[in-house]
Amino acid sequence: MTEQTARRPSRLFRNLNAKIASIPMILNALVIFLGGTIWTIVYSFTDSRLLPRLNFVGLDQYRRLWVTPRWLVAVENLAIYGACMLVFSLIIGFLLAALLDQKIRFEDTFRTIFLYPFALSFIVTGLVWQWILNPNFGVQHVVRSLGWTDFAFDPLYDSSIVIYGILIAALWQGTGLVMCLMLAGLRGIDEDIWKAARVDGIPTWKTYLFIIIPMMRPVLITTLVIIAAGIVKVYDLVVAQTSGGPGISSEVPAKYVYEYMFHAQNLGQGFAASTMMLLTVIIVIVPWAYLEFGRRK
Amino acid sequence: MAQNGTSVSIQDLSLNFGSVTVLETLNLDVAEGEFIVLLGPSGCGKSTLLNCIAGLLDVSEGRIFIKGMNVTWEEPKDRGIGMVFQSYALYPQMTVEKNLSFGLRVAGTPRDEIAKRIARAAEILQIEPLLQRKPAALSGGQRQRVAIGRALVRDVDVFLFDEPLSNLDAKLRAELRVEIKLLHRKLQNTMIYVTHDQIEAMTLADRIAVMKGGVIQQLDAPQTIYNRPVNRFVAGFLGSPAMNFLDGQVEAGAAFKTGNVSIPLDRYAFDAGGNSSGPCVFGIRPEHIAFGEAANTMPFAIDAAVEIVEPMGSDTLVWTKLGGHNFSFRVEAEKTLRNGEPIRIGFDPARASLFDTQSGNRI
Amino acid sequence: MSMANIAAPTIAVSGRDSTGPYGPKPRRMFSRRNIFLYGTLFVVAAYYLLPLYVMVVTSLKGMPEIRLGNIFSPPLEITFEPWVKAWSTACTGLNCDGLSRGFWNSVRITVPSVILSIAIASVNGYALANWRFKGADLFFTILIVGAFIPYQVMIYPIVIVLREIGLYGTIWGLVLVHSIFGMPILTLLFRNYFSSMPEELFRAARVDGAGFWGIYLRIMLPMSLPIFVVAIILQVTGIWNDFLFGVIYTKPDTYPMTVQLNNIVNSVQGVKEYNVNMAATLITGLVPLIVYFISGKLFVRGIAAGAVKG
Structure with a gap:
């Protein structure tokens, strides 16, 4: 695309405007994304407390991290929340998409209703569900006042199930997105496949199970990655709904990082914890990226 | 070819999507063992008609009979049909064998029966070495063969083809065309075949149904459609290079006048004996025009000048003017003609077609 | 060879049947x-x-x-008292001037963030799509990979950078942060959009003597209104709903609405006024909800593109 002229300007100045336009990107990529990440990883091996300092202590921070009950609870919560979120949002999202794909009336209305929670922030989501799940006024109270006086449903105040209370809100907020992605996937399938299956006399549910779902593998994997990326970052929802309580029973890693960096004045711990989060993401993303892009070459 | 009885019968079939009429009071009888081609431009309703026959679309009016049974409300699987799609529509995650057997297994066909049918289909279509492969590992032609095989194992009387060769390149298309013809000769069952390709239609069909605007324009043997098109649309749609059309007047059924040219019509067989007069269109195919010496032996001959020469390899298309209209004819490829060269051309008006200017119908 | 007799019909009708099923298959509205x-x-x-x-x-x-x-x-x-109270007198800590402060803070954060991030990303996407230069793909790859890195890894280095340039705790600092984290997805969005435009258009403009900015302003910009709308939807909802960056990079005076809302509702002092809390929650959710209901299908397009942002 670049013209060959007799006196060619120096290489650096060729396409100069494009390079100027890309300066923010280059700075961002190098300084923040690459530099920032490396900086945090490096400082996770130091004993930085109130201020970052380069006094290396090896793996000390990590050793302490993995014996801190608060972190262990956070990791366990994330594992439960993550597994449930993946399974349920995929299943519910797919079922909703399949229902909407039946050439129904008011499809747009239903889609709008299922997706609107996704437009709301996690803070709003968390606060609404905190109110609905409030044992003194919410669902538990209403059911009790109907006559079932022994009815107990207060997930946000029961440390053994509090993470499921958060899951309820997260599913309400996030399944619409999964549904939308799935619906796009379903719509992308060749109409002739459906016709062929009908001529073959294959029942609808079998067509979905044995033909359509296997065909949607790329969409499913992309959706999975998107959900997974969201799971690791979960933070605002917990802050709004329970503030990590009761006690520390609904702590999550992102919150742990924030607390240690900005409140406990123990930067090293925060850096180590955030590096662990990065590691988790790498474990999820790398195999996917390999499957998605690696094989094409 | 045993053609006894009706295999598929369509009676007064209409289909509307809201206020849009896609098929209009359509009637069609297909004999047993017959190869019918539905031919027309895109949007003419040919694929829609096929989908109605298959039961993939609900009709708005009318009945459909297959093998004498009213199947208007039947599910596709109960109609005794097999269907082949343009995009092949193979199940991508299953091997060829699974693709062929899936419908049968769901229907609860005994194992050994399935194996027998697959073996037979694979033999007929010569896809035995491909049985354990997945569709992604097959070429376009092989995929289409598997798609035909999926219809074959259903052991049905009626095969429906929805533009099955459109996704293939020209060479492969010609090969598979021959194979489909051989397959029909071997199986001798009814085939209804949708295409927009006139060569496929001409070569495969026992009868062609030319469609436009949801209506069958003409249903006849290929030669009849080619030689005696019922209207100007059919005349123009079939034949490549296209038929020459000259606007003019018929004078008392005796001669056709355009510009300063008068073509005698005493040899032309008017439809329904009607010696009409008035404005009409005179159509004659480029290949029915004689040139040079041969022109003088024709009932009608005239002098003209070469305007453009288009060599096409196997023959050459020459453009000239007749009565002020562009006019083309075919000559052998060996003939070298120069622009502006004076020539003599002639034809037999008996091979021409006359259409009413207003209605476009043959007169 | 005949295979015709296996699926032979049960009822053989020789002539025409004028009584059988006719027309569309009847469907009951209340089928199972x-x-x-x-x-x-x-x-x-x-x-x-x-x-x-x-x-x-x-x-x-x-x-x-x-x-x-x-x-x-x-x-x-x-x-409507709870609404009035939530808007103008609800307390967070010592301040008792309601959510209105947070609302205006959010407006002051969102508007420049949206403009800045989209301006940077659209020009950048255009450069990547039409003026490829050596190394551009490398930086772009880092940027996209960066979108998957948990923010927690980068927040502290950014604190240091903002402190160095004197923007830590200010609205402009937060604007910068939003521009940084919005960049990957927006750049991708614009790059893909500009790449899908016909190359001939771009070449024709170059032959006519238009330069980098001329082509961008006079040809690309007018033709890419839909993608700008998608980007605006994506950014407005994303930035308005942000909590993490707001709580880290601003001070109580400049807290965005979400942070203030959380402080109002989850404050431990005083009697809980649930009606005021819900009014405040609703007011905070109103802006993205309005954007959502107005934008309709474009929103779906935006999240399909922006879903990677997580």
């Missing part, structure tokens, strides 16, 4: 399939709408009614 289908959809829709409904009714009730009644019942006596 339809009852199941629409029944499920309505139940699920009701479930999804429930929180919105609870928010609205709670925010319109007085506190005595909330203490006595149940949260699902409609208000007996509609009062």
Whole structure:
């Protein structure tokens, strides 16, 4: 695309405007994304407390991290929340998409209703569900006042199930997105496949199970990655709904990082914890990226 | 070819999507063992008609009979049909064998029966070495063969083809065309075949149904459609290079006048004996025009000048003017003609077609 | 070879049957399939709408009614007092000037963030699509990979950078942060959009002597209105809903609405006023909801593109 002229300007100045336009990107990529990440990883091996300092202590921070009950609870919560979120949002999202794909009336209305929670922030989501799940006024109270006086449903105040209370809100907020992605996937399938299956006399549910779902593998994997990326970052929802309580029973890693960096004045711990989060993401993303892009070459 | 009885019968079939009429009071009888081609431009309703026959679309009016049974409300699987799609529509995650057997297994066909049918289909279509492969590992032609095989194992009387060769390149298309013809000769069952390709239609069909605007324009043997098109649309749609059309007047059924040219019509067989007069269109195919010496032996001959020469390899298309209209004819490829060269051309008006200017119908 | 007799029909009719099934297959409106289908959809829709409904009714009730009644019942006596209180007098810590401060902070954060991030990303996407230069792909790859890195890894280095340039704790600092984290997805969005435009258009403009900025302003910009709308939707909802960056990079005076809302509702002092809380929650959710309901299909397009952002 670049013209060959007799006196060619120096290489650096060729396409100069494009390079100027890309300066923010280059700075961002190098300084923040690459530099920032490396900086945090490096400082996770130091004993930085109130201020970052380069006094290396090896793996000390990590050793302490993995014996801190608060972190262990956070990791366990994330594992439960993550597994449930993946399974349920995929299943519910797919079922909703399949229902909407039946050439129904008011499809747009239903889609709008299922997706609107996704437009709301996690803070709003968390606060609404905190109110609905409030044992003194919410669902538990209403059911009790109907006559079932022994009815107990207060997930946000029961440390053994509090993470499921958060899951309820997260599913309400996030399944619409999964549904939308799935619906796009379903719509992308060749109409002739459906016709062929009908001529073959294959029942609808079998067509979905044995033909359509296997065909949607790329969409499913992309959706999975998107959900997974969201799971690791979960933070605002917990802050709004329970503030990590009761006690520390609904702590999550992102919150742990924030607390240690900005409140406990123990930067090293925060850096180590955030590096662990990065590691988790790498474990999820790398195999996917390999499957998605690696094989094409 | 045993053609006894009706295999598929369509009676007064209409289909509307809201206020849009896609098929209009359509009637069609297909004999047993017959190869019918539905031919027309895109949007003419040919694929829609096929989908109605298959039961993939609900009709708005009318009945459909297959093998004498009213199947208007039947599910596709109960109609005794097999269907082949343009995009092949193979199940991508299953091997060829699974693709062929899936419908049968769901229907609860005994194992050994399935194996027998697959073996037979694979033999007929010569896809035995491909049985354990997945569709992604097959070429376009092989995929289409598997798609035909999926219809074959259903052991049905009626095969429906929805533009099955459109996704293939020209060479492969010609090969598979021959194979489909051989397959029909071997199986001798009814085939209804949708295409927009006139060569496929001409070569495969026992009868062609030319469609436009949801209506069958003409249903006849290929030669009849080619030689005696019922209207100007059919005349123009079939034949490549296209038929020459000259606007003019018929004078008392005796001669056709355009510009300063008068073509005698005493040899032309008017439809329904009607010696009409008035404005009409005179159509004659480029290949029915004689040139040079041969022109003088024709009932009608005239002098003209070469305007453009288009060599096409196997023959050459020459453009000239007749009565002020562009006019083309075919000559052998060996003939070298120069622009502006004076020539003599002639034809037999008996091979021409006359259409009413207003209605476009043959007169 | 004949295989025709296996699927032979049961009823052989030789002539024409004028009594059998005719026209469309009759379908009952209340077939079992339809009852199941629409029944499920309505139940699920009701479930999804429930929180919105609870928010609205709670925010319109007085506190005595909330203490006595149940949260699902409609208000007996509609009062707008909770809304007024939430907007203008609700307290966070020492400040008692309601959510209005947070609202205006959010506006002051969102507007420049949206403009800045889209301006940078669109020019950048255009450069990447039409003026490829050596190394551009490398930086772009780092940027896209960066989108998957948890923010937690980068927040502290950014604190240091902002402190160095004197923007830590200010609205402009937060604007910069939003521009940084919006960059990957927006750049991708614009790059893909500009790449899909016909190359000939770009070449023709170059032959006519237009330069980098000329082509961008006079050809690309007017042709890419839809993608700008998608980007605006994506950014407005994303930035308005942000909590993490707001709480880290601003001070109580400049807290965005979400942070202030959380502080109002989850403050431990005083008597809990649930109706005020719900009114405040609803007010905070209103902006993205309005954007969502107005934008409709474009929103879906935006999240399909922006879903990677997580």
